[in-house]
Amino acid sequence: MSETNAIDAQHVELTYADGTEAITDLTLTIPNGELFGFLGANGAGKTTTIKVLTTLLEPTGGTVTVNGYDVENESRAVRESIGYMAQETSVDPELTARENIQFACEIYGVSADDRATRIDDLLDLVDLADVADKSAKGFSGGMKKRLDAATALVHEPPIVFLDEPTTGLDPKARNRLWDYFERINERGTTIFLTTQYLEEADQLCDRIGVLRSGEIVASGSPTELKDRVGGAVLDIEIADPEETLERARRVTTEADVFDGAPIETTEAGLSIRSTAARQQGTELLVALMDAGITVTGFNVRDPTLDDVFLAITDGKDEGTDVTDAGATAAMEVTR
Numbered sequence: 636m637s638e639t640n641a642i643d644a645q646h647v648e649l650t651y652a653d654g655t656e657a658i659t660d661l662t663l664t665i666p667n668g669e670l671f672g673f674l675g676a677n678g679a680g681k682t683t684t685i686k687v688l689t690t691l692l693e694p695t696g697g698t699v700t701v702n703g704y705d706v707e708n709e710s711r712a713v714r715e716s717i718g719y720m721a722q723e724t725s726v727d728p729e730l731t732a733r734e735n736i737q738f739a740c741e742i743y744g745v746s747a748d749d750r751a752t753r754i755d756d757l758l759d760l761v762d763l764a765d766v767a768d769k770s771a772k773g774f775s776g777g778m779k780k781r782l783d784a785a786t787a788l789v790h791e792p793p794i795v796f797l798d799e800p801t802t803g804l805d806p807k808a809r810n811r812l813w814d815y816f817e818r819i820n821e822r823g824t825t826i827f828l829t830t831q832y833l834e835e836a837d838q839l840c841d842r843i844g845v846l847r848s849g850e851i852v853a854s855g856s857p858t859e860l861k862d863r864v865g866g867a868v869l870d871i872e873i874a875d876p877e878e879t880l881e882r883a884r885r886v887t888t889e890a891d892v893f894d895g896a897p898i899e900t901t902e903a904g905l906s907i908r909s910t911a912a913r914q915q916g917t918e919l920l921v922a923l924m925d926a927g928i929t930v931t932g933f934n935v936r937d938p939t940l941d942d943v944f945l946a947i948t949d950g951k952d953e954g955t956d957v958t959d960a961g962a963t964a965a966m967e968v969t970r
């Protein structure tokens with residue numbers, strides 16, 4: 636077993652039989668105990684990556700070890716040492732919560748002596764103890780997801796893969812799952828999570844990797860990534876935007892107080908991301924007012940992960956420090 640890394644992937648490639656290059660050059664190191672978030676637009680290669688890491692697909696290039704085992708030559712050992720919660724739940728609705736976990740214990744070969752305690756412990760952990768003997772048929776989507784996550788943990792794997800675990804859940808159910816993921820992470824379990832909710836990654840993850848076209852293009856803690864997109868975001872709302880927006884944009888370009896930062900138009904006005912947004916924002920306000928444009932809203936805020944994601948997936952961040960070298964540097968900072 637590797638002493639330091641739960642996952643070590645070096646220059647991984649996965650080309651499907653039809654020639655689709657889903658992963659082109661993926662290098663990723665995840666230390667034990669980390670809660671890692673994997674983000675990417677549809678088709679970026681997230682599910683393909685999870686399938687490689689969980690031995691469901693053999694990489695066509697590069698090397699991967701999970702818990703110190705090679706995914707190609709020691710696939711059985713990898714499988715025995717991981718938990719995997721797929722996008723579709725594997726809960727059997729005809730069984731009770733307890734029976735579902737019991738069944739998972741049998742599949743994973745949990746010894747009969749350990750089973751009863753393990754099942755009670757997991758039911759407690761995911762707050763299903765009071766419905767343990769009820770059939771899963773009547774469970775809400777959130778309860779089924781929690782039960783599914785519990786079944787992925789019966790053999791106490793040091794790492795668990797969660798593929799979009801909260802998609803389709805309401806905010807309350809999502810929050811409960813977040814609590815639960817934090818709890819299992821606090822027990823020392825490494826978590827590899829894919830999600831399409833940036834807020835989820837922001838709240839939960841120690842570190843995030845952003846995937847684009849089968850390569851990691853940015854990596855770091857949520858704060859580092861937000862800092863990296865540069866400064867702050869200035870949102871300006873103007874009266875009568877349909878009539879005035881183009882002129883406001885022209886005035887902003889001519890005022891040139893943000894060193895050529897891109898100006899985005901929104902429904903209500905303009906949005907500018909710049910390191911100078913806090914200091915120079917009022918200068919722009921004056922320029923707009925001098926031009927006879929009525930400003931109805933003016934707000935400087937920190938970038939969100941949405942801004943990060945937008946910058947990266949638009950390719951605007953290319954050529955700065957979001958290359959592999961930048962990503963590695965950021966990883967070192969967070970350890």
Ligand SMILES: Nc1ncnc2c1ncn2[C@@H]1O[C@H](COP(=O)(O)OP(=O)(O)OP(=O)(O)O)[C@@H](O)[C@H]1O
Pocket residue numbers: 651652653655656657675676677678679680681682683684
């Ligand atoms: N079995 C397959 N054969 C050929 N191409 C595939 C196969 N599965 C996925 N792909 C392609 O590989 C690329 C990556 O797909 P993948 O499903 O890994 O992306 P993803 O990031 O998980 O997307 P999503 O968020 O939509 O699930 C896409 O271009 C997809 O069309």
